[in-house]
Amino acid sequence: MFQQTNPQFFEELSADIKGRKVNQIVDLIYGEVPLRKEDGSFWTPRIIGSSKQIEVHETFLSFVWCAIYSTFVKYLETVDFPQTNNRQGKAAYTANQDHLETATQMFDYARSLIVDFQKWNIDVSPNPEKYLAENRDFIEQTTLYYNSAVKFILCHEYAHLKFEHLKNIDKNTDKSRFCEMEYEADNFAIDSIMKGYFEPAHFAAEAQRLANEIGVIFGIVVMFYFKASTEGAKHPNAEDRLTNALERLKLEDNHPGWGIACTGFKFWDSQFGKNLVWDIENKSFKELYYQLLDQIKKEN
Numbered sequence: 001m002f003q004q005t006n007p008q009f010f011e012e013l014s015a016d017i018k019g020r021k022v023n024q025i026v027d028l029i030y031g032e033v034p035l036r037k038e039d040g041s042f043w044t045p046r047i048i049g050s051s052k053q054i055e056v057h058e059t060f061l062s063f064v065w066c067a068i069y070s071t072f073v074k075y076l077e078t079v080d081f082p083q084t085n086n087r088q089g090k091a092a093y094t095a096n097q098d099h100l101e102t103a104t105q106m107f108d109y110a111r112s113l114i115v116d117f118q119k120w121n122i123d124v125s126p127n128p129e130k131y132l133a134e135n136r137d138f139i140e141q142t143t144l145y146y147n148s149a150v151k152f153i154l155c156h157e158y159a160h161l162k163f164e165h166l167k168n169i170d171k172n173t174d175k176s177r178f179c180e181m182e183y184e185a186d187n188f189a190i191d192s193i194m195k196g197y198f199e200p201a202h203f204a205a206e207a208q209r210l211a212n213e214i215g216v217i218f219g220i221v222v223m224f225y226f227k228a229s230t231e232g233a234k235h236p237n238a239e240d241r242l243t244n245a246l247e248r249l250k251l252e253d254n255h256p257g258w259g260i261a262c263t264g265f266k267f268w269d270s271q272f273g274k275n276l277v278w279d280i281e282n283k284s285f286k287e288l289y290y291q292l293l294d295q296i297k298k299e300n
């Protein structure tokens with residue numbers, strides 16, 4: 001999926017591999033360890049200057065799947081279904097408490113992976129490997145968004161190698177330069193993905209576009225769940241990256257992407273007790289998003 005991000009992408013990637021900017025092997029690290037290393041840093045994806053490799057850890061991938069599952073199910077049960085009911089003027093869907101409880105458990109499991117590695121219990125918990133046919137709906141949609149989120153993350157890391165960002169960094173590099181490089185990587189990733197949208201006449205154009213858009217959003221939203229503050233020491237604040245991505249994707253005001261971003265804020269809030277006020281009455285998802293964002297900005 002990464003290689004095929006858009007029709008020209010493979011050629012571009014191959015040229016960077018030949019030009020020795022990028023190592024063709026992604027360093028996928030296996031190990032039953034938590035995301036937080038002993039030195040306090042995290043096993044989040046990064047690039048290695050000496051080998052020009054993109055490094056991704058197995059536990060991080062588990063974390064992303066679980067975080068997407070929980071946020072997506074919560075979005076459906078608490079935001080999307082009630083809206084559909086409103087539109088239809090009847091309660092066609094009622095919130096399923098079991099689904100919501102499972103979503104919370106998956107969120108807790110994802111969060112626990114940051115500090116303490118426990119094996120994913122695939123006999124009991126939702127997972128992409130072993131599940132009943134009747135549960136495939138939430139699971140396979142999650143996997144679709146997960147694949148697309150990982151594609152976005154790989155494109156982002158690839159951009160750091162492509163633009164040789166590590167060459168620009170020394171001990172005097174200030175935060176604004178780090179932020180600039182982060183936005184450059186995000187924007188390259190988003191633009192590359194948008195160039196891969198099917199032609200509007202393609203029968204699957206709308207679905208493919210949606211999967212890509214939501215993947216980008218999840219790729220950023222899951223990073224919120226790491227800590228109570230969205231402020232980055234060297235990175236832009238998580239909410240600013242998210243806003244940049246949502247605007248760059250040119251989503252219409254009631255696009256599910258805004259709704260999912262809002263649900264992400266809420267989940268983060270429930271974990272860290274920010275008590276954000278959620279008032280969706282007569283508002284588009286985009287308006288709700290900016291209202292929540294305002295509250296987060298005041299917190300910071």
Ligand SMILES: [Zn+2]
Pocket residue numbers: 156157160182185
């Ligand atoms: Zn980056």
